[in-house]
Amino acid sequence: MNRHELETLIGAVLDEEATPEERKRLEAHLAEHPDDRRLFERLERQHLLLTDHFDEEANRLRRASSAAAERAAATPVVTHPRVTGWPRLRRLLPPLAAAAVLLALLVLALNEGPPEAAAEDRSISVTREDFTVTVFNPIAQGERYLFMPFAWTISDAVDDAYRRAGDVRRLRAVSRSRRGESYIRYPVRSGKQGMAFVRDRRLVEHLKKGRNTLRFTDVAATIDPTSVRLHSDTDPNDFAIVEQNFEFDLASAEALLTKYIDRPIACVTRDDDTLEGELASFDPGSITLIDPETGRTQTINRARLRTIRLEELPENLVTRPTLVWEIDVETPGPQRLTLSYLCGDAEWLADYTALIHPSNDENDVRLDLTGWVSMTNRSGATFPNANLKLIAGDVHRVRDPWAISPKTPMLGYGKKKLEANAAPQPDAARKVFTEKRFFEYHLYTLGAPSTIGNRQTKQIGFRHAEGVRARRMYVYDPRLDAHRARMTLFVENEKDNRLGKPMPKGAVRFTMADADGDALFVGEDKIDHTPEGEELELTVSPSWQVVGERTRTGHRRVARRVADETWRLTIRNHKDRAVNVRCNEPAPGGDWEVTRSTDAHTAPDVTTIRFEFTLDAHAQKTIEYTIRRRW
Amino acid sequence: MTDNITADPGETDIDETPDHDLIRRARAGDRDALAHWLRLALPAAAGLVATRLPGHRRGDELDDIVQETALRAVGSIDRLRHAGQARSWLCGIALNVLEEHRRREARRRNVMQTDTDHIERTEAPAAAAEGARAIDALQAAIGELPEAHREVLTMKYAAGLRYRDIAEALGIAPDTVKARLTEARRRLRTRLEENDE
Numbered sequence: 001m002n003r004h005e006l007e008t009l010i011g012a013v014l015d016e017e018a019t020p021e022e023r024k025r026l027e028a029h030l031a032e033h034p035d036d037r038r039l040f041e042r043l044e045r046q047h048l049l050l051t052d053h054f055d056e057e058a059n060r061l062r063r064a065s066s067a068a069a070e071r072a073a074a075t076p077v078v079t080h081p082r083v084t085g086w087p088r089l090r091r092l093l094p095p096l097a098a099a100a101v102l103l104a105l106l107v108l109a110l111n112e113g114p115p116e117a118a119a120e121d122r123s124i125s126v127t128r129e130d131f132t133v134t135v136f137n138p139i140a141q142g143e144r145y146l147f148m149p150f151a152w153t154i155s156d157a158v159d160d161a162y163r164r165a166g167d168v169r170r171l172r173a174v175s176r177s178r179r180g181e182s183y184i185r186y187p188v189r190s191g192k193q194g195m196a197f198v199r200d201r202r203l204v205e206h207l208k209k210g211r212n213t214l215r216f217t218d219v220a221a222t223i224d225p226t227s228v229r230l231h232s233d234t235d236p237n238d239f240a241i242v243e244q245n246f247e248f249d250l251a252s253a254e255a256l257l258t259k260y261i262d263r264p265i266a267c268v269t270r271d272d273d274t275l276e277g278e279l280a281s282f283d284p285g286s287i288t289l290i291d292p293e294t295g296r297t298q299t300i301n302r303a304r305l306r307t308i309r310l311e312e313l314p315e316n317l318v319t320r321p322t323l324v325w326e327i328d329v330e331t332p333g334p335q336r337l338t339l340s341y342l343c344g345d346a347e348w349l350a351d352y353t354a355l356i357h358p359s360n361d362e363n364d365v366r367l368d369l370t371g372w373v374s375m376t377n378r379s380g381a382t383f384p385n386a387n388l389k390l391i392a393g394d395v396h397r398v399r400d401p402w403a404i405s406p407k408t409p410m411l412g413y414g415k416k417k418l419e420a421n422a423a424p425q426p427d428a429a430r431k432v433f434t435e436k437r438f439f440e441y442h443l444y445t446l447g448a449p450s451t452i453g454n455r456q457t458k459q460i461g462f463r464h465a466e467g468v469r470a471r472r473m474y475v476y477d478p479r480l481d482a483h484r485a486r487m488t489l490f491v492e493n494e495k496d497n498r499l500g501k502p503m504p505k506g507a508v509r510f511t512m513a514d515a516d517g518d519a520l521f522v523g524e525d526k527i528d529h530t531p532e533g534e535e536l537e538l539t540v541s542p543s544w545q546v547v548g549e550r551t552r553t554g555h556r557r558v559a560r561r562v563a564d565e566t567w568r569l570t571i572r573n574h575k576d577r578a579v580n581v582r583c584n585e586p587a588p589g590g591d592w593e594v595t596r597s598t599d600a601h602t603a604p605d606v607t608t609i610r611f612e613f614t615l616d617a618h619a620q621k622t623i624e625y626t627i628r629r630r631w
Numbered sequence: 632m633t634d635n636i637t638a639d640p641g642e643t644d645i646d647e648t649p650d651h652d653l654i655r656r657a658r659a660g661d662r663d664a665l666a667h668w669l670r671l672a673l674p675a676a677a678g679l680v681a682t683r684l685p686g687h688r689r690g691d692e693l694d695d696i697v698q699e700t701a702l703r704a705v706g707s708i709d710r711l712r713h714a715g716q717a718r719s720w721l722c723g724i725a726l727n728v729l730e731e732h733r734r735r736e737a738r739r740r741n742v743m744q745t746d747t748d749h750i751e752r753t754e755a756p757a758a759a760a761e762g763a764r765a766i767d768a769l770q771a772a773i774g775e776l777p778e779a780h781r782e783v784l785t786m787k788y789a790a791g792l793r794y795r796d797i798a799e800a801l802g803i804a805p806d807t808v809k810a811r812l813t814e815a816r817r818r819l820r821t822r823l824e825e826n827d828e
Contacts (some may be wrong), residue, residue: 008813015787015812019795046820053769054788061677061789064697069669072701073662456791459670461663 003030010040014047016382016454023217034256034310051455062457070353070370071519099269124212125205129336132199133452134443135375137393137504138347194347196220196379198340201233205334207327211242216323220343221380223321226343230325243326256310257282265289266309269302275300283425321380344475348375348390350462350506352527354538355519356489362580365470365489371445371463371503377452385449393441393529394503435462435501442502465498471614473548475539476571477584485546485581487523487573491536510540523546544617545574546581553624562630564595569623573615581621585609588629597625642651658709663706669701672718675800676700676725678790682782683729696732700725719802772822780815782810 001009009026012018018026030037055374198220225246233237257265260279267275267287279287280297287308288299329335351374357366373390377383386611436443443464452458469492474485493499505528511519523541530536554566589607615621648671656664677697684693703724711720773781785799798805 004813007817008809011813011816012809015794017809042820043816046816050784050788050816050819051770053773053787055786057681057789058791060693061674064694065673065677066670067694068672068698068701069666071698072669072705073666419645453791453793454774461666464663 006036006039008045010043014044020324024104035307037256037306038103066459088530097553099159124207124214126214126216126219127203127205128384129201129203129451131383132202132389133386134197134199134389134391135346135348136195136197137349138194138393145276146565194341194376195344196346196377197342198381198383200339200341202337202339203334204337205327207332207335208331212327212329214325214327214337217321219323219339219341220346220383221321222344222378223323224342224344227340228323229340230337230339232335235331238330239335240328241325242328245324247322247324253526254282257287257308258588260310264292264311267305268307268309268346269300269304270306272306279595282295286495296297304372326455343379343381345378345380346376348373350392350504351459352376352503352506352508354508354510356510356540358514358520360577361482362472362578365490367468367470368466369463369468371506373460373462374457375460376457378455380454383452384455386452386454388446390444390504391438391441392444392502427613432557442504444504449587463501463503468498470538471580473582474543474548475582475584476548477586478548478550479586480583481542483546483547484542485548487539487540487543487546488582489540490534491538493530493532493534493536495532500532502532503536504526508538510538546579547572547574548583550585554626558628562628565627566596566624566626569611569625570620571615571623572620576617578614578619581613581615583611583623585611585625587627590629590631592627592629595626595628597623599623600623601625650717652707654711654714654717665705668717669704672696672721674790675718675792675796676722677720677785678786678792679782679800680725680729681789682778684783692732696725696728699728699732703728707805715800716802718796718800722800722802768823769819774818775822776815776818780811780818783811784815787812 001100006029007388008016009022009029013023013026030040037501063076109330200219201218202216204214223246228244230241230244257279261281262278264276265279268287269275273299275289277291277298280288280290282288282302286299286301287305288297290297323339351372353370353372355368357368359365368478375390377389425472433449434445436445446460450458452462470489471491473488473490475488476485480486491497491499492515493501493503506526508525508527509521512522523539525539527536527538548569548571550567550569552565554564556564558564567585569583569585571581571583573581585608587603587607587609594609599613600609602612604610609625609627611623613621636802650668652669653664653668657668675694680696680700684696687789700721704721707724711717773784776784782801784796786792786800794801794805799810801808
């Protein structure tokens with residue numbers, strides 16, 4: 001393999017475009033040529049750096065494409081009569097004839113092949129049959145860590161990318177010891193934890209009687225090894241797992257060097273000097289060699305080195321995280337196996353777009369609400385033609401993300417229910433989500449399989465409702481904005497309001513048509529998981545035409561630890577029409593009462609005094625109240 | 632001792648509902664299908680346009696061009712002959728829109744005779760890289776790549792497309808995409824190593 005072929009092959013592997021045979025070829029090549037491993041690592045670092053570099057651009061392209069698709073799709077499609085009948089058939093004849101000839105040649109070629117070739121191959125073959133990927137909403141857990149042992153490799157590569165990018169703030173990888181092993185505590189960007197439950201069904205053929213070794217390499221890089229479960233669907237009684245291993249000792253330069261501590265190595269500098277000795281220690285910046293005869297040590301700056309030569313590749317190093325089982329079967333032949341595990345770095349979020357219809361009626365504003373599911377997979381694995389399920393709800397996790405027992409009730413015992421929900425739906429051919437209640441959550445199942453690529457965000461529409469009724473109010477809350485009221489829409493999540501379905505949490509983006517009919521972005525808000533029957537409160541934007549101010553006009557100490565405060569609240573409406581206003585006045589909390597007020601009020605919670613009224617066009621309203629507080 | 636082989640199902644996966652099915656439904660008036668297809672196909676066109684726009688102009692201009700591309704595609708989707716080539720057709724529209732946009736911009740600048748044009752021409756990536764930090768060096772190295780290499784890099788990393796989708800969008804073979812990516816990465820590596828030294 002020449003260098004160009006090698007670089008192309010490495011590129012295809014990093015891009016996850018390589019076939020299994022190509023991957024095996026690369027692994028074999030790297031095993032035979034340790035020097036080329038350095039090239040692999042350099043290309044891997046560059047790949048990460050490029051991915052990071054284009055991250056912002058990727059978001060921009062996604063936003064531009066998504067917005068353009070949405071708007072263009074609202075434009076009517078003009079249909080024209082199509083060419084059919086004989087003229088169309090005549091146009092199709094030449095390609096049809098060519099295809100027939102090719103097919104005939106292909107059949108001939110296949111018939112000439114050695115028929116015994118397939119029969120002679122008796123090694124174990126593993127074929128993926130289907131996937132089910134259940135993705136969870138990200139869970140806020142403060143800073144988020146990967147506690148994966150092999151995250152050493154991931155973090156090294158990422159840190160290196162950040163270091164090259166000059167961003168030292170990200171270099172916060174801290175090692176720690178847990179259960180006697182060395183783990184990495186690597187903070188990742190988001191403060192939220194995403195995860196997925198993967199069920200991977202495979203057909204394993206040519207199992208022989210007795211002990212067999214199974215290796216699955218195509219698993220997520222962020223797998224939680226303690227959640228891995230493998231069982232046979234064909235004959236569970238004739239399938240015994242003797243041993244299960246998760247091999248994560250990746251053949252990186254650091255892993256190789258660790259195996260060579262106290263063993264002889266040779267370092268070749270950029271000036272072609274060869275320095276030999278036993279490896280005493282190493283870090284990312286330097287290597288220390290010790291001369292076994294004289295005991296002298298020398299520390300070499302790694303930037304000076306071109307090559308590090310090792311005697312041989314240590315055993316038990318793999319190029320990708322691999323699950324390995326030793327299994328025992330009584331009856332030789334094929335078995336269908338189901339592998340299930342939890343992995344990190346997969347998450348989904350709902351996004352909503354709301355087109356506000358222009359209206360002067362404060363109590364009847366109409367919206368067109370569209371919901372999109374955005375699913376992001378950075379787990380390190382691609383799931384081809386997977387059945388996709390999304391769980392809406394915040395899953396309770398009590399320990400660190402990777403310390404889950406495989407018998408966690410929701411996933412272990414809930415599995416049967418998951419399978420029951422996977423039964424073919426009437427509209428299974430369409431890529432739409434069906435929604436069902438599941439335990440304390442809501443489960444959304446995609447109607448048709450979909451490939452979930454690594455480092456891919458997939459967006460699928462899941463809800464559309466037109467003419468949803470909303471109530472408009474201007475909410476003045478001095479804790480959020482001391483001068484301006486915020487235009488807020490209140491939407492009943494009810495069936496008679498064209499909704500009446502649970503709404504997963506996510507961002508809502510508002511657009512509104514201007515005088516030319518162009519939809520313009522007017523604001524953004526977030527909603528939490530909202531069940532049917534609840535009211536959504538959506539803040540669209542601050543208003544500079546409905547403004548307010550509050551002044552303390554009096555303070556009197558009534559007794560020891562009792563005081564009266566008088567506040568004056570003024571709201572002005574500069575609009576040409578009357579508006580509904582809600583004032584959320586801050587109360588001191590604890591023990592208080594309103595002893596005097598010019599207007600009726602309510603107290604929705606212990607920290608809020610609420611006034612609601614309608615304010616005419618270009619009018620002003622003043623409210624004065626006295627609050628007595630005890631402490 | 633048993634030999635072990637781990638096998639994949641191969642490259643038979645279909646990412647989404649095939650283009651021709653979505654386009655057929657879009658022509659029949661299914662707006663969801665139309666929006667879905669546009670969401671799938673537009674990133675390639677957007678990536679292609681982004682490659683050809685200078686970095687500091689990629690904000691609103693990119694949005695406008697992508698928007699115009701989508702609108703034109705919707706207006707003429709019925710005239711698309713081969714649904715199998717829909718993505719390269721869309722990229723063609725995007726390039727046409729970009730060309731018209733450039734001509735319009737050039738006319739506007741000629742009339743106004745402002746210094747903007749001068750600034751844009753002189754702010755070459757190579758010049759900007761001098762004395763800049765590593766991230767700028769990468770940006771500069773990407774800027775120095777030939778357009779054919781830059782566009783596959785952008786489509787791969789920014790648009791997140793697979794080889795076959797890039798090939799389809801650009802009307803070239805997947806192996807050509809692979810070769811261009813390899814060459815682009817090699818040039819970038821060489822350039823960055825030169826900077827390090």
